Amino acid sequence: MRSGVSGDILDTIVEARRRRVAEEGPAQGMRLPARRDVPLVPFAQDPCLIAEFKRRSPSRGAIAEEADPVEQVGAYVSQGVRAVSVLTEEGYFGGSLGDLVRIKERFPRVAVLRKDFLLSEEDVEVSWRAGADAVLLIARVLPEDVLGRMLRRAEELGLSALVEVHTPEDVEKVRRFEPLLVGINARDLATFRVDLLHPVRMRRLIDWDARVVFESGLWTRTHGYVAGSGGAWGVLVGEAVMRERGRVRAIMEGLAAGKRDWVRGRRFWSGLAAGRTLVKVCGLAREEDVELADRSGADILGFILAPSPRQVDRSFLERMGPVRARRVGVVVGEQGGGLEEAVRLVEEGLLDGIQCHGEEDPEVLGSLCVPWYKAVRVKERGDLEGVERYGAVRVLLDARVEGAYGGTGMRVPEGVVEAAGERGPVWLAGGLGPGSVGEVVRRFRPELVDASSGLEAAPGVKDRGRLERFFREIRDAEGV
Ligand SMILES: O=C(O)c1ccccc1N[C@@H]1O[C@H](COP(=O)(O)O)[C@@H](O)[C@H]1O
Numbered sequence: 492m493r494s495g496v497s498g499d500i501l502d503t504i505v506e507a508r509r510r511r512v513a514e515e516g517p518a519q520g521m522r523l524p525a526r527r528d529v530p531l532v533p534f535a536q537d538p539c540l541i542a543e544f545k546r547r548s549p550s551r552g553a554i555a556e557e558a559d560p561v562e563q564v565g566a567y568v569s570q571g572v573r574a575v576s577v578l579t580e581e582g583y584f585g586g587s588l589g590d591l592v593r594i595k596e597r598f599p600r601v602a603v604l605r606k607d608f609l610l611s612e613e614d615v616e617v618s619w620r621a622g623a624d625a626v627l628l629i630a631r632v633l634p635e636d637v638l639g640r641m642l643r644r645a646e647e648l649g650l651s652a653l654v655e656v657h658t659p660e661d662v663e664k665v666r667r668f669e670p671l672l673v674g675i676n677a678r679d680l681a682t683f684r685v686d687l688l689h690p691v692r693m694r695r696l697i698d699w700d701a702r703v704v705f706e707s708g709l710w711t712r713t714h715g716y717v718a719g720s721g722g723a724w725g726v727l728v729g730e731a732v733m734r735e736r737g738r739v740r741a742i743m744e745g746l747a748a749g750k751r752d753w754v755r756g757r758r759f760w761s762g763l764a765a766g767r768t769l770v771k772v773c774g775l776a777r778e779e780d781v782e783l784a785d786r787s788g789a790d791i792l793g794f795i796l797a798p799s800p801r802q803v804d805r806s807f808l809e810r811m812g813p814v815r816a817r818r819v820g821v822v823v824g825e826q827g828g829g830l831e832e833a834v835r836l837v838e839e840g841l842l843d844g845i846q847c848h849g850e851e852d853p854e855v856l857g858s859l860c861v862p863w864y865k866a867v868r869v870k871e872r873g874d875l876e877g878v879e880r881y882g883a884v885r886v887l888l889d890a891r892v893e894g895a896y897g898g899t900g901m902r903v904p905e906g907v908v909e910a911a912g913e914r915g916p917v918w919l920a921g922g923l924g925p926g927s928v929g930e931v932v933r934r935f936r937p938e939l940v941d942a943s944s945g946l947e948a949a950p951g952v953k954d955r956g957r958l959e960r961f962f963r964e965i966r967d968a969e970g971v
Pocket residue numbers: 773774793795797798799800801821823848889896897898899900901920921922923941942943944945
């Protein structure tokens with residue numbers, strides 16, 4: 492996790508804005524009325540999908556350079572959107588305060604957030620005069636005292652403030668103000684990499700009564716679900732809805748389904764600890780092995796629902812006693828009831844999530860409101876191409892062996908693990924066990940390791956000694 496380092500795009504943008512304000516004043520050349528003449532609308536009401544208007548961004552380049560703000564927001568509103576975010580920064584996002592003024596004039600009852608790199612109380616006042624109902628205050632770019640004054644000024648004017656954080660240091664900075672609205676950005680502005688689990692993990696640090704909005708990188712119904720079940724009150728969606736307006740509804744539905752699961756305590760992603768190697772023990776087919784793996788400290792227990800010497804069915808899951816770890820069903824295509832049956836098992840509470848190990852349709856996966864991740868079989872670096880099309884929160888690497896789907900005991904080539912590590916956190920399966928896992932943890936620092944056949948005395952039968960050595964090696968390697 493980046494720790495407040497300077498020198499990334501955020502610093503560059505802020506510097507540019509500082510210069511601009513110095514030259515043109517906080518209204519940046521716009522002639523605004525001294526007082527606003529549009530009503531103040533409460534921001535971030537339920538259903539809280541904040542749809543953004545932006546023409547381009549430093550991370551994504553041109554998105555919709557010619558888009559008309561009124562027409563675009565009209566499309567959002569017709570799908571039930573009650574709050575919009577308007578990028579008013581000019582140089583890097585192609586926005587203007589004029590866009591905000593036009594949107595607010597045409598849609599006075601829609602709550603409008605001014606998204607910009609605001610730096611002072613004057614910026615807050617200008618936003619209010621332009622018709623904004625809320626302002627974005629980015630914790631990282633504001634010294635604590637300035638942030639405090641801007642929050643106070645916003646409150647005096649009746650504006651909402653969405654205080655954006657990305658790091659634990661940001662949270663520490665804003666904690667004493669206990670802002671009611673907190674945005675957590677999934678995008679690391681140093682690398683532009685988006686990790687949807689980042690806000691889920693950061694959410695736990697917000698220990699005051701706040702409405703938390705997950706920002707960046709949401710495209711699908713599943714992503715809405717991940718946010719909602721990870722403790723988001725709302726989501727802020729930009730590129731996805733600028734490019735495909737019709738996505739609004741799906742993301743909103745996912746968010747609502749996720750929020751229901753959050754309330755019910757079904758929090759697959761949020762409980763997965765960061766900072767130590769997560770462990771999945773897979774191919775569990777005997778009740779005593781389930782108990783052993785759970786007691787040994789596995790984070791995820793895997794159950795093969797597809798044809799395999801380790802295959803189990805619904806009745807096995809029904810018989811199983813309560814466990815501490817998450818229970819994941821491994822599916823391959825339609826065999827053993829396939830994805831549909833696995834979704835039912837999750838909905839019925841017999842499983843907590845799904846490992847998709849076959850050739851699933853990305854559209855179908857992206858429409859699911861249950862926890863899932865994608866397993867991909869890889870032999871060479873090229874096999875990683877196109878993995879993004881799944882929009883998976885996590886991708887599990889397994890060895891590609893012709894004619895087999897998994898449980899092969901074969902290792903993923905090191906070069907492929909390295910290449911995957913350059914793209915994001917690595918979940919690694921394939922031929923792991925005692926004797927290999929320690930070295931893998933030391934060398935690649937995967938976020939999760941997964942083993943099945945390497946822990947067996949015979950197919951479908953786990954070996955206590957191997958399991959114990961497996962866990963010991965992982966913990967020893969982490970200490971190094
Ligand atoms: O284990 C199986 O029989 C299996 C069948 C179909 C799909 C996946 C399967 N197992 C998965 O394969 C990986 C790696 O296993 P191994 O450690 O190499 O034996 C693991 O994720 C299992 O879930």
